[in-house]
Amino acid sequence: HTLGTPYLKNQIDALVQINIGKLLSLEKEYGSIDTYYKTFINEDTTLKSLVRALSDPKSKDKLSQMGEALTAEYLKNVGYDIAKPDRHICRILGSKILGCSEHEIVPPYEAIDIIANIATELNRPAAEVDYILWSYCANGYGEICTKNKPKCGICTVQDYCKIKE
Numbered sequence: 001h002t003l004g005t006p007y008l009k010n011q012i013d014a015l016v017q018i019n020i021g022k023l024l025s026l027e028k029e030y031g032s033i034d035t036y037y038k039t040f041i042n043e044d045t046t047l048k049s050l051v052r053a054l055s056d057p058k059s060k061d062k063l064s065q066m067g068e069a070l071t072a073e074y075l076k077n078v079g080y081d082i083a084k085p086d087r088h089i090c091r092i093l094g095s096k097i098l099g100c101s102e103h104e105i106v107p108p109y110e111a112i113d114i115i116a117n118i119a120t121e122l123n124r125p126a127a128e129v130d131y132i133l134w135s136y137c138a139n140g141y142g143e144i145c146t147k148n149k150p151k152c153g154i155c156t157v158q159d160y161c162k163i164k165e
Contacts, residue, residue, distance in 0.1 A: 083115035083130035
């Protein structure tokens with residue numbers, strides 16, 4: 001019996017063998033993980049520089065097996081208000097669907113900004129806006145704006161969608 005996908009196994013192995021040690025080392029150096037994170041947040045409230053520090057292969061603090069989307073998801077899960085710029089979010093915000101960007105697939109850091117702006121406009125948390133849009137696209141959840149079989153006929157935001165244009 002196997003656990004999830006090979007990616008999940010690699011991520012769990014990285015968590016146990018590398019990332020926990022890295023986080024403990026940061027905690028020892030800064031007094032707490034949050035104190036370390038705040039060194040970035042004090043300079044950049046968008047959290048993008050923190051995501052970059054934890055996900056960029058060139059960063060000394062990169063978490064193993066964690067790109068921008070998983071790093072943002074981790075930060076969201078520990079209480080930071082940020083979108084997870086995964087494939088669903090980057091696609092639905094793109095020029096061919098909601099038209100929030102000139103890019104068909106929105107780059108991750110731009111997606112974080114777009115979700116933050118929508119959240120501010122709606123006076124809602126970015127994590128909530130992210131989850132609603134993600135659910136709208138994800139198989140096994142809303143399944144409205146899926147990549148392969150979108151249900152445009154029942155979509156409640158079709159007036160804003162570029163697909164039908």
